[in-house]
Amino acid sequence: RALCPLVPSAPAALRALPPPVAVGVLHTTRPLHTTQQSLAPVPPLPEKGGEVRHGLIPEEFFQFLYPKTGVTGPYMLGTGLLLYLLSKEIYVVNHETAAAACILTVIIYGIKKFGADVAAFADKLNEEKVASALAMKNEAIQTLQTAIEEEKKEQWRVEGRSYLFDAKRNNIAMLLETNYRERLLMVYNEVKKRLDYQVAMQNLKRQKEQDHMIQWVEKNVVQSITPQQQKESIAKCILDLKALSKSAHAAV
Amino acid sequence: MLMDVKLGQLGSWLAMRDFTPGGILGAIRRGYDRYYNKYINVRKGGLGGISMVLAGYIVLSYAWSYSHVKHDRRRKYH
Numbered sequence: 001r002a003l004c005p006l007v008p009s010a011p012a013a014l015r016a017l018p019p020p021v022a023v024g025v026l027h028t029t030r031p032l033h034t035t036q037q038s039l040a041p042v043p044p045l046p047e048k049g050g051e052v053r054h055g056l057i058p059e060e061f062f063q064f065l066y067p068k069t070g071v072t073g074p075y076m077l078g079t080g081l082l083l084y085l086l087s088k089e090i091y092v093v094n095h096e097t098a099a100a101a102c103i104l105t106v107i108i109y110g111i112k113k114f115g116a117d118v119a120a121f122a123d124k125l126n127e128e129k130v131a132s133a134l135a136m137k138n139e140a141i142q143t144l145q146t147a148i149e150e151e152k153k154e155q156w157r158v159e160g161r162s163y164l165f166d167a168k169r170n171n172i173a174m175l176l177e178t179n180y181r182e183r184l185l186m187v188y189n190e191v192k193k194r195l196d197y198q199v200a201m202q203n204l205k206r207q208k209e210q211d212h213m214i215q216w217v218e219k220n221v222v223q224s225i226t227p228q229q230q231k232e233s234i235a236k237c238i239l240d241l242k243a244l245s246k247s248a249h250a251a252v
Numbered sequence: 253m254l255m256d257v258k259l260g261q262l263g264s265w266l267a268m269r270d271f272t273p274g275g276i277l278g279a280i281r282r283g284y285d286r287y288y289n290k291y292i293n294v295r296k297g298g299l300g301g302i303s304m305v306l307a308g309y310i311v312l313s314y315a316w317s318y319s320h321v322k323h324d325r326r327r328k329y330h
Contacts, residue, residue, distance in 0.1 A: 049291045052300025056307050087330065091314075094324040111299065123296065 051059035057074070065073040085091040225233075257265045270278070291301035314321070 046294045047296065049294040049297050049301060052291070052298065052304065055299050055303045058300070058304070089325045089327065089330055090318075092321050092324050093326075094321070096321075115299070119296075119298075126295070 053059055053062060062074050065077070069076070086093070254265075269275070291297065291304070
């Protein structure tokens, strides 16, 4: 803000200019990330430490003296040094020497006897630590692998979305068709009901007309039968019956 | 480093060294790191790692108490 106070109020002419070439370009004159050195992965620990002879003197000292004095050189040096220290009494032999001798004897005996076991135990502890760390790392890698595979599977699934939409489209088409047919059926039923009503009406009318006509005809016929005609028809019937009974007697 | 310096050039090499407190601390830190990474920070470390340190401590404490030990000498003149 303090360095570029004019940006918000830049005049329109300046803003209209094309953006400078520096935009989007990395300002560097030296190449980046050219060396192999990096902090990770950390190089593994060396397997064994530097060699030490007799537990006290590094091997480099023996190698240093080997070209000039051979194999026994450092030992001669050690012996000479020891005799010099003792004879000049730079190293004084007193009660502490006896104590030191006893302690060293015990320590060296202990180391010689139990050294290997303690080393194996420590190695086992270390192994367990390393194994657990390795297991964690492998588990993490495995989780990521499965995640990658899941992702790939999801990507493959995406390809099937056209099928999904086709199925949905089919469903919708079926729904529309069903709806259309239902309505068609309803229309048919309604129309049929109205037509049936008309037909029933007509039938009823015809029936009524027929009945009425028959009744009227019967009424008129009955009215037209005079008492004289009635007597004559009854006599005729009696004669017919007699004739029939005679023929019946004859048949039997 | 020190191993590569010839005996005649020892004086000039010694004059080149950094004797400021920061320099001395840096030298101590470098020496410690070298010893640590060579003998202790390994997969199968052995006995030599600490025994050398203990031997150095023994020698140093004997040197510091020599004036007291001098009185136990058996002969006065050597």
